[in-house]
Amino acid sequence: LVFSCGTVENFSEINDEDLNQTKYEKIDKLSLNSSINFNNELNKNKFTINNYKKSYKNNSPLKIYILDNEIYAFNSNFELLKFDLNNGDLIEAILVDINDTSPLLIPTNFIQYKDKFIIGFKSGLIILVDRNGKIIWLNKTNKILNTNIRLYEDTLIAIYEDSIKSINLNNGLTNWTEVYKDMPIYQAKGGAMVDFANLIYFILPNNKIGSIDMLFGEKHSSNFDDLDIQSSINNTNDKLHLFESYLFYLDEGEYLYTFDILSDEFILYKNKILSSNNSSVFVNNALIIKNDNFINAINIMNGNIFWKIEIHKSFKKANILDAKILNNKLNLFFDNGIIVEILNDSILNIKDLNVKNINQIYFQKNILFTSHLNGKTTIF
Numbered sequence: 001l002v003f004s005c006g007t008v009e010n011f012s013e014i015n016d017e018d019l020n021q022t023k024y025e026k027i028d029k030l031s032l033n034s035s036i037n038f039n040n041e042l043n044k045n046k047f048t049i050n051n052y053k054k055s056y057k058n059n060s061p062l063k064i065y066i067l068d069n070e071i072y073a074f075n076s077n078f079e080l081l082k083f084d085l086n087n088g089d090l091i092e093a094i095l096v097d098i099n100d101t102s103p104l105l106i107p108t109n110f111i112q113y114k115d116k117f118i119i120g121f122k123s124g125l126i127i128l129v130d131r132n133g134k135i136i137w138l139n140k141t142n143k144i145l146n147t148n149i150r151l152y153e154d155t156l157i158a159i160y161e162d163s164i165k166s167i168n169l170n171n172g173l174t175n176w177t178e179v180y181k182d183m184p185i186y187q188a189k190g191g192a193m194v195d196f197a198n199l200i201y202f203i204l205p206n207n208k209i210g211s212i213d214m215l216f217g218e219k220h221s222s223n224f225d226d227l228d229i230q231s232s233i234n235n236t237n238d239k240l241h242l243f244e245s246y247l248f249y250l251d252e253g254e255y256l257y258t259f260d261i262l263s264d265e266f267i268l269y270k271n272k273i274l275s276s277n278n279s280s281v282f283v284n285n286a287l288i289i290k291n292d293n294f295i296n297a298i299n300i301m302n303g304n305i306f307w308k309i310e311i312h313k314s315f316k317k318a319n320i321l322d323a324k325i326l327n328n329k330l331n332l333f334f335d336n337g338i339i340v341e342i343l344n345d346s347i348l349n350i351k352d353l354n355v356k357n358i359n360q361i362y363f364q365k366n367i368l369f370t371s372h373l374n375g376k377t378t379i380f
Helices: none
Strands: 008-010 029-031 047-049 065-067 070-074 079-084 090-095 107-113 116-121 125-129 135-140 150-152 155-159 163-168 174-179 192-196 199-203 209-213 239-243 246-251 255-260 265-272 279-283 286-290 294-299 305-310 320-326 329-334 338-343 346-352 358-364 367-372 377-379
Touching (some): 065 107, 070 107, 199 239, 279 320, 329 358
Antiparallel strands (some): 008 029, 065 070, 079 090, 199 209, 246 255, 279 286, 338 346
């Protein structure tokens, strides 16, 4: 999601004391303009498609894509699916002929690249196919691929259990691989990456962190490498976030690190925050945390609380999946289909999508998609 530049407002009210704060302690402003035209009549023309054919269980949800008035998806039976965007009717199912018998041949990534699609599998296999399901190239690594693939110009960046790899999108050849050995890996889950200019910052499923200079295809040394993170066999609660020229890392959902990329120094280091034992999400210069009683907005520049709002019964037992700035307001999306619209420290509106068990929310071409645990996707 790309936010446009334009008019900005304060995330919370600024008092006289705030005006005297230092560069890193100031209350930063949040861009409130969005390229998304959010539809208030969300339930008017919605429909649901069966894009995965079975329950996701512990597998990563796969996105679907709109291309020339058709919806494209990839399912657990290795079929490239085409649906009618107007009503969700299945147009065609094309079997992608993958000559691989690995028990880990489970799709974990489905990404549109121009008019083609990149498909990643838990077994470490990555393929590029055209709209007719023809395999253009494949790249195989005998390591588990559970983390989202990232596209950077004409390269693909993939994170495996203990390594990061660059693949040429034109031919599928490996540009480079960096391996970061650590303790034995019991669960190759978690991992994240963000990019700033020519730098890719990442955390691997084995808890190793670092950065790569994409111009030279080699390790980039910085003070970010000195993070003293909490060891875990499953770092799925760890999050990386980028805002302006600042990199933020949430370790174990409990410790916040704020790193100034340009000055190569930490502003916050292992800053203990409110427990996010329920759910949390970054949005611009804030970390939104939901616990049993409140939603808290944390200023990730200094660790202070912007505001907190008492939990409403409609989302008391739900988890935050995502946060977007829409129509000059903060919108929180929950896994039970509730959308909470917030301005400053007040709830303005609560909407219900009338769908449940959501595991992913995303937008394309001003259309809202909700992926569900049963392998289906609802289009609004």
